Amino acid sequence: MALTRLGWDVFTSPSTPRLANSSWITGKVRGGDHKVVLDELCRRFNAEVEKITQAHSWGWAYRAVRGAAVVSEHAAGTAVDLNAPKHPLSKSGTFSCAQVSRIRAILRDLDGVVRWGGDYAGRKDEMHFELQGGNEAIGKVANKIRSGAIILKPATGSKPVAQQSAKNPPNGSTNFPKNYAELAVDGDFESLSVGALQILLHAAGYRNNKQWDGVLGKLGWMDVQEWLAATGFLDTKKWLIDGKPETETIKALQRMLVARGRLDPKKWAIDGKFQAETKKALQRHLNANN
Numbered sequence: 703m704a705l706t707r708l709g710w711d712v713f714t715s716p717s718t719p720r721l722a723n724s725s726w727i728t729g730k731v732r733g734g735d736h737k738v739v740l741d742e743l744c745r746r747f748n749a750e751v752e753k754i755t756q757a758h759s760w761g762w763a764y765r766a767v768r769g770a771a772v773v774s775e776h777a778a779g780t781a782v783d784l785n786a787p788k789h790p791l792s793k794s795g796t797f798s799c800a801q802v803s804r805i806r807a808i809l810r811d812l813d814g815v816v817r818w819g820g821d822y823a824g825r826k827d828e829m830h831f832e833l834q835g836g837n838e839a840i841g842k843v844a845n846k847i848r849s850g851a852i853i854l855k856p857a858t859g860s861k862p863v864a865q866q867s868a869k870n871p872p873n874g875s876t877n878f879p880k881n882y883a884e885l886a887v888d889g890d891f892e893s894l895s896v897g898a899l900q901i902l903l904h905a906a907g908y909r910n911n912k913q914w915d916g917v918l919g920k921l922g923w924m925d926v927q928e929w930l931a932a933t934g935f936l937d938t939k940k941w942l943i944d945g946k947p948e949t950e951t952i953k954a955l956q957r958m959l960v961a962r963g964r965l966d967p968k969k970w971a972i973d974g975k976f977q978a979e980t981k982k983a984l985q986r987h988l989n990a991n992n
């Protein structure tokens with residue numbers, strides 16, 4: 703069995719069930735915990751370093767390392783290339799100092815299970831990120847991501863994106879409170895609660911819904927679905943990112959709220975109904991995220 707330099711077994715076909723689609727790139731990545739970590743890497747990169755262009759970002763490919771005989775980490779589904787044309791192979795300095803600082807912060811938050819090609823001792827590959835450390839270490843990081851222990855962090859010296867957005871929502875709306883801790887946990891998920899959710903999703907890098915107007919709508923629910931899929935709570939093999947707040951989407955939302963400690967499963971079942979207790983739990987989650 704062929705192995706990569708980091709010890710991963712390789713896949714010769716994209717049809718293997720161990721590969722899964724990623725909404726961030728063109729192609730697939732290794733499924734399960736590996737996908738959770740790579741999706742979180744992409745989410746943070748997109749929000750904190752630069753916007754990801756999906757058509758210029760790649761995952762699985764059965765090939766050798768360019769210029770070498772050894773099989774690539776891409777063949778294992780454990781590597782992604784992000785915005786490849788902007789960061790070509792062997793070229794250094796394609797990111798600013800501030801961007802490099804954010805990349806290193808993201809890698810620290812992921813406990814070192816992702817290695818960046820910009821840190822290679824020899825030929826640099828700044829588009830390239832790959833998993834390392836083995837399944838156990840990656841599983842621990844994936845569980846941290848699922849539990850919400852790893853969250854979006856603003857660039858050094860800047861205000862959190864949500865705070866900036868609350869002051870100046872792009873559509874000119876002025877009905878947002880300065881501090882979303884003012885939200886009442888009352889189960890009435892109306893405009894202020896929806897606005898807070900929109901700002902949280904925008905801060906996390908989801909921008910299907912361009913309007914921060916307190917009206918969620920189809921595009922806003924697509925943001926919610928992508929958020930739940932990226933954090934491992936919505937299985938996109940079984941449910942489409944379609945902007946419809948139907949049973950499986952609400953169940954995924956409830957699972958996330960249980961995992962974050964916002965919804966008590968002893969008092970409220972994961973039933974796929976967006977009713978008062980689920981709305982209260984989501985309001986508690988928004989308050990906890992300011």
